[in-house]
Amino acid sequence: MFRSMLVRSSSSAKQAVIRRSFSSGSVPERKVAILGAAGGIGQPLALLMKLNPLVSSLSLYDIANTPGVAADVGHINTRSEVVGYMGDDNLAKALEGADLVIIPAGVPRKPGMTRDDLFNINAGIVKNLCTAIAKYCPHALINMISNPVNSTVPIAAEIFKKAGMYDEKKLFGVTTLDVVRAKTFYAGKANVPVAEVNVPVIGGHAGVTILPLFSQATPQANLSSDVLTALTKRTQDGGTEVVEAKAGKGSATLSMAYAGALFADACLKGLNGVPDVIECSYVQSTITELPFFASKVRLGKNGVEEVLDLGPLSDFEKEGLEALKPELKSSIEKGVKFANQ
Ligand SMILES: NC(=O)c1ccc[n+]([C@@H]2O[C@H](COP(=O)([O-])OP(=O)(O)OC[C@H]3O[C@@H](n4cnc5c(N)ncnc54)[C@H](O)[C@@H]3O)[C@@H](O)[C@H]2O)c1
């Protein structure tokens, strides 16, 4: 996977410089912390980050079971050192010096639940973890995976504001799994090689707030409106499809770890000065009237360098955009209210 990640922008001269620095050993030191590292997402994500040559130090934090995960992953003969930290008392050490913190801590859905049903438990977990981040690694980029992402990102922003260190360029809701799904489903219907497919996904990360822009998909394909409607619905329901298939044993973990590793890799490339790193993410935004919105984002040395505008939408997508706004607005407000109570 990481070979292909590196190859993606291999045409640029800058990438060649970065590659040369790998071989001379001068690629920057980067500490990545995973909070919730012993969980269903955390473990495969720890594995994938251990395989990433951009990582020099991998810090695995959870409330339980991290010594085993760290010992296991730590035997892999790749660049990063691995340290496991368990329990509140060790959270400071897990975070200190982190350049990137990835948060998959919290409970997953069971069949019949919405992501918002996780709010009561996960909001508190995210609040505590973000309070510690503000104290121990206030300059780190944050990749928020814990659901409901539409609310947990605004919670993190409010906690960081209260701590006086909020930098909107550094806070990301991870929506990469929606893009991964949209690419897979589109390739199947369009009969094009999946590795060549690009599909932006905008809005948020729950049900109708997930809006894939198949009108901008490449390679282009002449799909009927029925097929495009079905593809949109399948992308919006992708998480539920996995939750139901797992029948009470959790939600997407392996595809999420893959998506989380892709997004983290993009953030590290941005930090390292690789040009033209663009991914979709749920960030503070002014491209609609909503204060947080997922769209294409250019990543750079300080995190978000530019929130790209939406580009031309089909009539179907314009309707989808208007339809998602009330739910996304209320999820954002719920997060803001929780963080300030
Ligand atoms: N953004 C996305 O696209 C996406 C995709 C899949 C899952 N998710 C979400 O990711 C979260 C985790 O899913 P999972 O399947 O890995 O769940 P899981 O239950 O398998 O793992 C969660 C881990 O978090 C840990 N944890 C709980 N409280 C913690 C705390 N205070 N500090 C540190 N760790 C803590 C648990 O011990 C556990 O190991 C869920 O909220 C799920 O809905 C998001």
Ligand SMILES: O=C(O)C[C@H](O)C(=O)O
């Ligand atoms: O669906 C879920 O609850 C998990 C995650 O948000 C997903 O999209 O797979």
